[in-house]
Amino acid sequence: MSDNLLEIEGMVVTLRSRRGDQEIVHGIDLRVQPGETLGVVGESGSGKTLTMLSVMRLLSPPLEMTHGSVHLEGLDLTALSEAEMRELRGSRVAMVYQDPMTSLNPLMRIGDQVVEAMTAHGVPKDEAWQRALATLARVEMPDPERMAKAYPHELSGGMRQRALIATALTMDPTLLIADEPTTALDVTIQRQILALVKHLSAESRMTTIWVTHDLGVIARLVDRVMVMYGGYVVEDAPVDQIFHAPQHPYTKRLLESLPNPTDDSRPPLAQIPGRPPLPSENIEGCPFRPRCDEARDACMTRPELEPREAGRAACWVPVDEWR
């Protein structure tokens, strides 16, 4: 299966400390096809961001990827030297961050920051400025010539996010990781940015991974959703199945906790009782067991991620036995 664009196998992320090591991400397997759009969903602390940072090899001590492999277009990223990896970052894999207010250098003009994203990867300077203007136009920045000369504090949040996306996309990466790129924006701007990234990735057949805690955001964006909980993948399925026939109780409860103003049969703001496990807690069996309505004796052994319907889920209890 080397026609996958991204292939993660058995990824374990460990927090090292003097008092002993703690596993935070417990063996993630993930395959992403070229051109596919994947959503990675989970609560804070579910390990979704750590997984993506490990792909870019940007974990810094005391966090470390201790097991597993990452292949990008057949290239083993874990075997690359730091210099080779740096060459890859920003050129073949790009990442868009959550907070456009602080992710731009306050002392550099927008255009220079886009230019720098190219010159760092060997694009000659005189060519880079023209390309930066073209990229700013691609992210639908009004009047790119003028905006390129502006400083970040002179732009609105939405414009800054566009500028940030421009720095990420200007080298035409094959893989874009969008880590909650709209969290800091208001809802109307959020929609614009989502539509923009969707349009851009479709246009250049760029594989995109959306990392978010908001199922509502990705419903119309992605082909497939991977649900993470407590450092495990609990479900991985096509987006339709996730929304209409979830195979894991956690996914079901996540969906139920989405506010739904048209459905009167449910409380307006449902929640999942309890809290996500801390990395230091060693929950026996299924990590979701303490909060799960369906939990039974079998759940004291940890379920593996196994094929279910069109996707994969890690649950002992078949859907038709759910309460």
Next chain:
Amino acid sequence: MTTNEAAWLAVEEAPPERERLWRRLMASRSGRWGVILTAVVLGLGLLAAIGATPYDPISQRPIDRMQGPSAAYLFGTDQFGRDILSRSMAGVATSLQVAIVAVIISAVLGTTFGILSGFFGSRVRGPVNALTNILFAFPPLLLALALASVATRNWFTVAVAIAIVYIPIFVRVTRAPVLSLREADFIKAARVLGFPSQRILFRHLLPNIMPIVIVQVTLSMSWAVLTAAALSYLGLGTPPPTPALGSMVFEAKNLVAIAPWTMVAPGLVLIMFIVGLNLLGDGLRDALDPRNESHS
């Protein structure tokens, strides 16, 4: 599209950063006085540096010794008949030379170590910390005295001694903001975009801590001038016959009963110099802090 229009307006209206800084500096009282005092003393020193003193500050004229202030000698003469004003001006030039070289050395080395120890992990931070702590343990003047008495004495070794004393301040002052900037999203973003470390350090981190370094340079200048004066007062500064403010005050101290005017000029420029640099530092600190920006 109102936000965009607002953004364009902002682009057009913002005056150049340097001009705005100057305006803010001159708007505060301490900034204004700092600029004036520093400019006056710098002017005196520069005049002396190009040889434009009323009299030769070194050659002795025994006929005119111990004269009080007059039209010919504005601040009087000393026991060798040398013009106090000319000697004070030359003294300013000497201490400027020492202070500038000392501060350049300590700012460059201190900032470099501060950035490195803030940016890289404990392997760099440990040794740098240990070294700065050791240097910090000594009172500055005592350390400068000890260092100045080791090497053959000329203005440069004095400057180096003072520089070593003030390196730890720059390490401390720059390390803290680097520690927090290192976690800033735009530094992380730079790593995500595959920028090499030295580029992140010098293109992204350094400019963002420059305001702090500039203020520290100004304040360190005043300390360096003061330390240089103290060393020469104690006889370990720039060796005679080169005039130095400290040794002039020392000589004047012995003559204060019979020729009190010998104390006035060197003491006055020293005070003006140090007060001016401190006020300038205060003013710069306020002017460079964007939180103090008033929208007029």
